[in-house]
Amino acid sequence: MSRSDCEALDRTDPLAGKRAAFSIPQGLIYLDGNSLGVLPRNVPERVRDVVERQWGRTLIRSWNEHGWFQLAAKVGERIAKLIGAPPGSVIAGDTISVNLFKLLGAAVPMNQGARVILSDSGNFPSDLYVAQGFRDLMDDGYELKIVAPEEVMDAINMDVAITMLTEVDYKTARRHDMKAVTEKAHSVGALTIWDLAHSAGAIPVDIVDVGADFALGCTYKYLNGGPGAPAFLYVRPELQDKVAPPLAGWWGHADPFAFDLTYTPASGIIRNQCGTQPIISLAALDAALDVWDDADMGVVRDKSKALCQLFIDLVEERCSAHGLELAGPRGMEERGSHVSFSCPEGYAVMQALIASNVVGDFRAPDVIRFGFTPLYTSYTDVWDAVDVLTRILDTREWDKPEFTARKAVT
Amino acid sequence: MSRSDCEALDRTDPLAGKRAAFSIPQGLIYLDGNSLGVLPRNVPERVRDVVERQWGRTLIRSWNEHGWFQLAAKVGERIAKLIGAPPGSVIAGDTISVNLFKLLGAAVPMNQGARVILSDSGNFPSDLYVAQGFRDLMDDGYELKIVAPEEVMDAINMDVAITMLTEVDYKTARRHDMKAVTEKAHSVGALTIWDLAHSAGAIPVDIVDVGADFALGCTYKYLNGGPGAPAFLYVRPELQDKVAPPLAGWWGHADPFAFDLTYTPASGIIRNQCGTQPIISLAALDAALDVWDDADMGVVRDKSKALCQLFIDLVEERCSAHGLELAGPRGMEERGSHVSFSCPEGYAVMQALIASNVVGDFRAPDVIRFGFTPLYTSYTDVWDAVDVLTRILDTREWDKPEFTARKAVT
Numbered sequence: 019m020s021r022s023d024c025e026a027l028d029r030t031d032p033l034a035g036k037r038a039a040f041s042i043p044q045g046l047i048y049l050d051g052n053s054l055g056v057l058p059r060n061v062p063e064r065v066r067d068v069v070e071r072q073w074g075r076t077l078i079r080s081w082n083e084h085g086w087f088q089l090a091a092k093v094g095e096r097i098a099k100l101i102g103a104p105p106g107s108v109i110a111g112d113t114i115s116v117n118l119f120k121l122l123g124a125a126v127p128m129n130q131g132a133r134v135i136l137s138d139s140g141n142f143p144s145d146l147y148v149a150q151g152f153r154d155l156m157d158d159g160y161e162l163k164i165v166a167p168e169e170v171m172d173a174i175n176m177d178v179a180i181t182m183l184t185e186v187d188y189k190t191a192r193r194h195d196m197k198a199v200t201e202k203a204h205s206v207g208a209l210t211i212w213d214l215a216h217s218a219g220a221i222p223v224d225i226v227d228v229g230a231d232f233a234l235g236c237t238y239k240y241l242n243g244g245p246g247a248p249a250f251l252y253v254r255p256e257l258q259d260k261v262a263p264p265l266a267g268w269w270g271h272a273d274p275f276a277f278d279l280t281y282t283p284a285s286g287i288i289r290n291q292c293g294t295q296p297i298i299s300l301a302a303l304d305a306a307l308d309v310w311d312d313a314d315m316g317v318v319r320d321k322s323k324a325l326c327q328l329f330i331d332l333v334e335e336r337c338s339a340h341g342l343e344l345a346g347p348r349g350m351e352e353r354g355s356h357v358s359f360s361c362p363e364g365y366a367v368m369q370a371l372i373a374s375n376v377v378g379d380f381r382a383p384d385v386i387r388f389g390f391t392p393l394y395t396s397y398t399d400v401w402d403a404v405d406v407l408t409r410i411l412d413t414r415e416w417d418k419p420e421f422t423a424r425k426a427v428t
Numbered sequence: 429m430s431r432s433d434c435e436a437l438d439r440t441d442p443l444a445g446k447r448a449a450f451s452i453p454q455g456l457i458y459l460d461g462n463s464l465g466v467l468p469r470n471v472p473e474r475v476r477d478v479v480e481r482q483w484g485r486t487l488i489r490s491w492n493e494h495g496w497f498q499l500a501a502k503v504g505e506r507i508a509k510l511i512g513a514p515p516g517s518v519i520a521g522d523t524i525s526v527n528l529f530k531l532l533g534a535a536v537p538m539n540q541g542a543r544v545i546l547s548d549s550g551n552f553p554s555d556l557y558v559a560q561g562f563r564d565l566m567d568d569g570y571e572l573k574i575v576a577p578e579e580v581m582d583a584i585n586m587d588v589a590i591t592m593l594t595e596v597d598y599k600t601a602r603r604h605d606m607k608a609v610t611e612k613a614h615s616v617g618a619l620t621i622w623d624l625a626h627s628a629g630a631i632p633v634d635i636v637d638v639g640a641d642f643a644l645g646c647t648y649k650y651l652n653g654g655p656g657a658p659a660f661l662y663v664r665p666e667l668q669d670k671v672a673p674p675l676a677g678w679w680g681h682a683d684p685f686a687f688d689l690t691y692t693p694a695s696g697i698i699r700n701q702c703g704t705q706p707i708i709s710l711a712a713l714d715a716a717l718d719v720w721d722d723a724d725m726g727v728v729r730d731k732s733k734a735l736c737q738l739f740i741d742l743v744e745e746r747c748s749a750h751g752l753e754l755a756g757p758r759g760m761e762e763r764g765s766h767v768s769f770s771c772p773e774g775y776a777v778m779q780a781l782i783a784s785n786v787v788g789d790f791r792a793p794d795v796i797r798f799g800f801t802p803l804y805t806s807y808t809d810v811w812d813a814v815d816v817l818t819r820i821l822d823t824r825e826w827d828k829p830e831f832t833a834r835k836a837v838t
Contacts, residue, residue: 046487057480077466078789151672245490245491245496264561293522295523
């Protein structure tokens, strides 16, 4: 495989035309779209319109006239299509962590007997923190059990009230078999919460086929919604009207503008709303979703696997002398859309990469991580990134104080 | 009092120069800044910079290089100055409703014996909904007791774990005496949560002098942060490290990028953060706060009282034949910065006002509400608004199908 082979792949890439929809800085190879997606070109104008025309001119009337009050539901419907969810089952808003608390508070009391919230050590830590906060607040015998990812299936037993897992491991890209885990959970009477943070926009999810009870996800990674863009949550239609929202707020009320003193939840997914949402950020997300309107998730996934495989092959071919080891499984079906290697001096190596305009990120203790976003990452990007990585390792370019000195990283 | 008297007041208004900092549509008299503040002129450029330069060009590195990760704390410090809070005691983020849940979850368990959450029927309904959700989730004998505003003092007894009140009533503008209520609450061992939604930016608050344990507020009203701008919360410094965050998320972790599996709360106010915040909306709020840097809250309050008094006097002088009745107390010290009248056919009257470019809002069943925002409302605005209101009432201009037909209002 040569660079010209990669150029040939780019020429026949059915998604090649999507790259023009994004504003990618000249000369930058951005392999961190699994952390913060790049700016879609249509977002600035949409944000400008929301700020200057809608807020600036129409002011309070925009809640109705520009659909601000319905925007979270509208965005939810657009995300629903990307995860195989039926209409009326997804709502945007708040953060992943807040939404996870909502779902724990809704789900766990549905199971009167069992008291174990089962998760794994590959879950994103904030999800585990939310469950710890929930457990400590409830003071009702709930237990958070954290096992290794490969032990999850065996750990599902009659004590489990809920499984709370992330499909794709933020470090290793290992995927859970959502359908198998969900079936096992249901067989013991447990409910399931799936975090799709690294799935939505990267992997075709068929949440109905999976049978998931609850799901949630983030929109600033593969969905390119912007920094801290509002999250989303899904509730299986059959459960929606059984949810007692733990975060009960006026946006989830059956009649918010009646200003009743008593909370009456709206029917359906709306009751999972709580307070007033950040409209400017939500509008940016709405605009960012335009690019997905005609995207075929199967084509996206095929390219994702091809990019990841190419990266793994090239790194293992060219950097094998430097002690890099692939994290997570090797089979593409068992992986998400990023690739991590444990790498001696990984922190410094990543800083040197960034200084050479190849942006991935570092995760403690020694993981260098690269995200492959099919809508705007090219095969040539992959080739060039490995080329720079090889140079940095071969020449020990990373071994400079400006790269080895640790600073806060995100 | 004539229109030329109002023009004279505008000429000597020490805040007159602030109006130029806002983008107010030509010909519009906007008396709804207590619901959604107008657009500060510096916000569009700041938002454009965050979207196009920071997100678009610097991408993931902006979390450090452009201070995104610290922005909620920075904004919190700026709001702290407006409510008399010391450094390190206020953090921005999430919504009022979510923040209220955080504070209930932190505060209520601090009181081991008492089980009553005391609030009043003048509180904003969403606050009551949050408390109902909290009570129902906890299933631990907590009771939400809602009394009339004037009964609050007498209802504070040894059964009360916490008082949860809003200083200024969203309908009537009636103010609680925060200091007296707080002292009474403390005398029976109860803690206090104060909602400053209609206070911050309108009334000088000295939260330390009040002695409040917890407070929170919103930023899209008098602080002009934009639609759904992130909220804020305050924790009395002595209590901060006793808070067990019920919404435990990675932004509140002592070392978020260590990615520990176990939650260890950060010390101080930071632990009240939960998930990743919507940076574009937060940046808009940050820019909107610039106008407050040199604003004297005493001067703001003096003008607020003068505008409200002028409005009340003119309405009572000119519209007395039409059955309007002032809601809330008459004394300016007992009021916030908006004025409501119960008004027969209030809904239609407000629609007619809006059609004539005088924007207030309507609150069921019959309240027409007008907010007076000293930084950009002029005395002449008040005169002109009452002039239009008088015409609409005198000519029954409101009695048209397009005004009387109800539709959803915000």
